[in-house]
Amino acid sequence: MSVLVRNNVKIAGQGTRSIVFAHGFGCDQNMWRFIAPAFEDSFRTVLFDNVGAGGSDLSAFSPAKYSHLQGYADDIVELGHALDIKGGVFVGHSVSAMIGVLAAKKAPELFEGLVLVGPSPRYIDDDGYTGGFSAAQIEELLDFLDSNHMGWSAAMAPAIMGNPDRPELGQELTNSFCRTDPEIAKHFARTTFMSDNREDLPGLDARALVLQCKEDVIAPVSVGEYVHRQLPNSKLVILDATGHCPNLSAPDAVIKAIREFV
Template sequence: MSVLVVRNNVKTAGQGSRSMVFAHGFGCDQNMWRFVAPAFEEDFRTILFDHVGAGGSDLSAFSAAKYGSLEGYADDVVELGRALDVENGIFVGHSVSAMIGILAAKKAPELFEGLVLVGPSPRYIDDDNYKGGFRSDQIEELLDFLDSNHMGWSAAMAPAIMGNPERPELGEELTNSFCRTDPEIAKHFARTTFMSDNRADLAGLKARSLVLQCKEDVIAPIDVGEYVHRNLPNSQLVILDATGHCPNLSAPDAVIKAIREFV
């Protein structure tokens, strides 16, 4: 157990008998939940962690082979959940961690009875009648930019992803978070994230789910949130009165309200 705590920099708090697990998105760490997680400590045991390669995780545990697909990250969530005796809990996943949570819940249905998916996207690239928000050449250009200039990519992309230009401190925080990430791991995780296609994994999910979608999001547009909602068997969709891809930072009160109504 102690190995997992160190590997994923696990932090627990709260009083409840049920668990709520918070998972961060690409280029971030558990600190992105600091405005949301404390609101649930009276009713839940909150579990925060960093994906391997992010934040305070053990970087030596990173394996390009294991984390070449989202399955590797989902396996970690299952391992952590079982080690921490999570049962019928709530998983709250932001961005790519929404899909990681779905994969984990399908691998181990006993862990989570509910999933909160914040800005989920099962595929970022447009495909036939599917609108993911990006053409394949745009994603390749984005990844090539990251490969050649990690710091420049971070400075350019983070404010666009965050949105809310009238609050530049939010974009600066995300930029700094991106820049703190090991460049080689960031490049690998970015390719794993943006080249993934988890559309087929939406079917057959037993847990109920809440899709939280911002009204404007350059990474996961409303079309994508609606697609996820339509294709998850027992889901509800809430359009937040918020912009950008990180409402856990830019609109935490709206996120807290939606989660409370769901749980």
């Protein structure tokens, strides 16, 4: 099956360079609807769904392949080659930020710039490193998801989104989580929250923009600062926004930062 069909790839815009938008856990390409159109006048915009999400081919989901983030990164490399992308820009939200780093390291010709929105190379605290969660907290989170997908979605999505004064945002994320196949969601959550990609950061050649919200329960400011310190050619922008999904809650600020970077 063509990667363009498997990953539900949608192309728009009229630029000669490509800008690829990758969504986070429990989401799909619709999460970029406020961002991507702003770049259609100067880029070829590429939207897609990770296998197991949105309009992707669910039958292509392989527990073995996708037990590591590299499996998702390999899909991006395949997509990039299919579209003949060279020197493009990759915009990755949440876990897809690290997936983009892995893809750029495997095929450095694809992207000259990476925009990492709320990235975290490791969610679990370690000696000298604050990821935001203890190992016990992550296990509790995953056990809750394993036992009650719908309940987990209803409880976690509003907390992840933040912005309690705008409950419609939390509801949208809840609905997105609930639409995800429960078994795939459980698998992707474990792959995401148990990952450790800290050693992959220093060897990245591409320019990087780290976009960090000033308050984020999933990826706190200390994590954004860590990513910035570890990347050899990066810029850190602290957005005047809260929550883990500024692509929905603060799209104008995200667009402005990306425009200044590209």
